[in-house]
Amino acid sequence: MKISEVIQAIKPIQPIAPIAPIAPLKPVTPAxxxxxxxxxxxxxxxxxxxxxxxxxxxxxxxxxxQKAQQTLTKVGYS
Structure with a gap:
């Protein structure tokens, strides 16, 4: 594989965007x-x-x- 082929293969790859810094959370007041x-x-x-x-x-x-089943059993349906 030639260097130009490697460069062509790498070109479509997008660089990773830097992560934005996270601001620290303020402490919660007692209230x-x-x-x-x-x-x-x-x-x-x-x-x-x-x-x-x-x-x-x-x-x-x-x-x-359960009550309905008991009633049906008493009447003769099962």
Whole structure:
């Protein structure tokens, strides 16, 4: 392979763009930290409430299906 062929093969390759420096984060004030903590607590409570409601709904559905199955068994359907 000739040098000119290597140069032709390398030409389409784009150089990697330099990474922009990241500015350091400012420390969070105590008031803002408290707000963030309360927000996180609210989000967790909301998720827990949603999960509990779904769990109770599933339990009610299973209980209803079991009662329906028992009724059908008593009547003679199975």
């Amino acid at each position: 803002k930290a408290k707000i963030n903590a309360l927000q996180t607590q609210k989000d967790r409570a909301s998720t827990a409430l949603k999960t509990e409601k779904q769990s109770q709904q599933r339990t009610r559905a299973v209980t209803g299906l």
